[in-house]
Amino acid sequence: MDHILVINHNESLISRLRSKALVVKTSDLFAFREIAHTVNEFNKLHSIQAVVKGKMSDLPVSEDWGGIPVSLFIREFGDIRTFIRKSGLWRTLPVRVFLSSATPENFTYLQLMASLGVDCGIWFEDGNTDWQAGADLLHYAVYGKAPHASIEPFVYLVDNYKASEQTDFSSVYFNDPERYLHVDDQGNVALSSGDLARGEFACTLENLQDIRETTAYQERLNVWQEIFLNSESCSSCPAWRVCLGKFSKTAAEQPGCKDLFSDMMEAAEFVQSHASERRVKELCRL
Amino acid sequence: MLNPGERITLIWHGGEPLLLGVDYFRKALELQNSLCTETKGRIEHAIQSNLTLINQEFIDVFREMGINQIGTSFEPIANIRGPGTKRDSAWYNRKFMEGINLLAKNNIGWGFIYVVTRKSLEKPVELFHYLTNFKMSGGFNMNPVLIYGEDKDNIAITPIEFADFLGAIFPEWWKNRHRYPDVNPFKSILGNYNEQGRNLSLGCVDSGNCANSHVYIGPEGETSQCGRAGDWQINSYGNVLERSLSDIFKDPQREEFNRRTEYLKDADCAGCRFWELCHGGCPLDAYHKHKEFMHKTMWCEAKHVFLEKYFEPVTGMTFNVNA
Numbered sequence: 001m002d003h004i005l006v007i008n009h010n011e012s013l014i015s016r017l018r019s020k021a022l023v024v025k026t027s028d029l030f031a032f033r034e035i036a037h038t039v040n041e042f043n044k045l046h047s048i049q050a051v052v053k054g055k056m057s058d059l060p061v062s063e064d065w066g067g068i069p070v071s072l073f074i075r076e077f078g079d080i081r082t083f084i085r086k087s088g089l090w091r092t093l094p095v096r097v098f099l100s101s102a103t104p105e106n107f108t109y110l111q112l113m114a115s116l117g118v119d120c121g122i123w124f125e126d127g128n129t130d131w132q133a134g135a136d137l138l139h140y141a142v143y144g145k146a147p148h149a150s151i152e153p154f155v156y157l158v159d160n161y162k163a164s165e166q167t168d169f170s171s172v173y174f175n176d177p178e179r180y181l182h183v184d185d186q187g188n189v190a191l192s193s194g195d196l197a198r199g200e201f202a203c204t205l206e207n208l209q210d211i212r213e214t215t216a217y218q219e220r221l222n223v224w225q226e227i228f229l230n231s232e233s234c235s236s237c238p239a240w241r242v243c244l245g246k247f248s249k250t251a252a253e254q255p256g257c258k259d260l261f262s263d264m265m266e267a268a269e270f271v272q273s274h275a276s277e278r279r280v281k282e283l284c285r286l
Numbered sequence: 287m288l289n290p291g292e293r294i295t296l297i298w299h300g301g302e303p304l305l306l307g308v309d310y311f312r313k314a315l316e317l318q319n320s321l322c323t324e325t326k327g328r329i330e331h332a333i334q335s336n337l338t339l340i341n342q343e344f345i346d347v348f349r350e351m352g353i354n355q356i357g358t359s360f361e362p363i364a365n366i367r368g369p370g371t372k373r374d375s376a377w378y379n380r381k382f383m384e385g386i387n388l389l390a391k392n393n394i395g396w397g398f399i400y401v402v403t404r405k406s407l408e409k410p411v412e413l414f415h416y417l418t419n420f421k422m423s424g425g426f427n428m429n430p431v432l433i434y435g436e437d438k439d440n441i442a443i444t445p446i447e448f449a450d451f452l453g454a455i456f457p458e459w460w461k462n463r464h465r466y467p468d469v470n471p472f473k474s475i476l477g478n479y480n481e482q483g484r485n486l487s488l489g490c491v492d493s494g495n496c497a498n499s500h501v502y503i504g505p506e507g508e509t510s511q512c513g514r515a516g517d518w519q520i521n522s523y524g525n526v527l528e529r530s531l532s533d534i535f536k537d538p539q540r541e542e543f544n545r546r547t548e549y550l551k552d553a554d555c556a557g558c559r560f561w562e563l564c565h566g567g568c569p570l571d572a573y574h575k576h577k578e579f580m581h582k583t584m585w586c587e588a589k590h591v592f593l594e595k596y597f598e599p600v601t602g603m604t605f606n607v608n609a
Contacts, residue, residue: 163422163464163465163466163467164422164423164467165422165423166422218387218391222383222387225383225387228362228383228416228419228420229376229379229380229383231362231364231416235362235416235419235420236409236412236413236415236416236419237415237419238415238458238462240415240419241419241422265465269464269465
């Protein structure tokens with residue numbers, strides 16, 4: 001499968017590309033329509049990744065965003081009443097709103113958004129993550145009986161979890177090198193957003209087709225083994241297979257990630273074991 | 287040729303068989319192809335390696351030999367396994383990782399044995415999670431370390447300690463066995479309990495019928511019952527350069543192993559309800575302790591304690607075949 005390229009909103013770069021699936025990064029909420037138009041001329045817009053400042057409730061959400069897939073990352077939620085007034089419009093748009101995990105109240109706001117039909121997700125950032133609140137949100141996302149929108153990365157994990165394989169939810173954040181590659185304005189290709197920020201590149205757009213053969217790519221596929229070679233605490237965590245050590249820097253002081261992702265595995269297994277039951281219900285509804 | 291239905295498996299075992307060099311295996315394959323023209327289709331190869339020397343050349347010749355799976359072992363605890371007197375496990379395990387990555391690139395499977403030592407006893411559940419995370423498909427076996435001579439590194443464990451090690455892990459495995467389906471000995475024991483004495487799947491150690499199924503061939507062509515018998519230079523069946531394999535398999539010394547199974551049933555193992563599961567265990571384990579074969583394995587206690595103290599209470603199952 002061809003990689004999806006994550007790029008800046010750079011028309012010069014976009015014009016160099018043909019028949020590629022693209023994620024375009026921007027912080028300009030008024031550029032969505034233009035980005036979609038430019039990209040879809042010769043390529044395909046996979047999603048806009050908008051990292052924006054301010055409060056979610058205050059964003060100038062617009063019907064103009066209709067039909068444009070957007071992943072919107074924001075740290076603050078803002079005012080509940082203001083959001084509720086706009087929630088009808090949010091609900092109709094193909095937008096997923098990610099709120100930062102660094103603000104504990106955001107877990108509550110995510111549940112509120114999902115309950116109002118707005119797809120959303122946790123944006124894991126360094127800081128004091130309230131893992132218990134995360135676990136509560138997981139339970140709501142997976143077991144909640146009342147209709148609600150999806151909450152990531154839980155939906156991804158439920159849909160993709162296999163007990164006999166590592167399940168990497170980095171895709172939710174366009175950061176899995178098996179699916180997404182990050183390209184700078186000069187056409188240098190990195191395997192993650194972190195590599196891009198550090199200027200560590202695996203190849204250029206000109207030799208993109210050979211990236212899977214590069215040493216950097218091969219090493220990245222096996223980078224998980226470092227945790228095991230160094231016997232880091234994550235290597236013996238029962239939940240490692242779904243978090244892959246993403247929180248290893250904070251796990252010692254904040255071990256709650258273990259409980260959240262252990263619950264996550266059980267939830268995924270529960271949903272998958274009831275999949276046939278779900279199918280029957282859907283058929284009945286028809 | 288005399289028995290057209292029979293197949294033979296050559297298990298390349300060491301020490302470390304890759305020390306032989308890739309040309310050795312090429313020559314072996316060449317000899318097989320030229321000398322066994324009519325029977326080569328019934329010859330299979332398997333190999334046990336620590337993978338620290340594996341490279342593309344080895345993989346290419348192993349593939350020609352029909353090998354698509356390599357048996358190995360792995361030890362995450364520092365300074366148990368590795369070169370030198372200090373056991374440089376950091377170097378060793380990095381080479382091991384490179385080895386498994388090369389196997390994966392070539393679509394060659396691998397399975398491993400985890401050898402339980404005294405150091406393993408400190409954190410059994412953490413170790414279990416480490417190993418199940420590390421090898422998420424295909425599973426692994428947990429075996430007790432077997433010390434032949436002096437225990438210089440203080441790693442030996444008792445049968446009870448091995449049983450307790452397994453017992454500490456077992457509830458976690460049982461609760462989540464759908465997640466870790468191929469962890470042994472749990473999987474095989476569960477399978478045999480489910481069968482209740484019918485269609486049991488037992489390895490050479492437990493089958494009670496190893497007498498005529500195995501032969502060890504050493505580097506000089508010397509033969510014996512199995513690798514351990516070869517290591518201890520007991521039950522010599524002569525040299526394969528001077529005696530046919532057919533004669534070696536008919537060697538009268540092998541009868542003692544058959545007699546042992548019959549004998550133990552009414553001796554050490556009389557009335558044991560787990561008889562069908564182990565048949566007195568490995569004769570070489572008995573020899574290790576008693577310097578003769580006509581005793582049950584010294585690891586009998588490990589099996590009894592694990593099954594009665596842990597497996598049966600946790601699962602609610604009972605092995606009733608002889609009850």
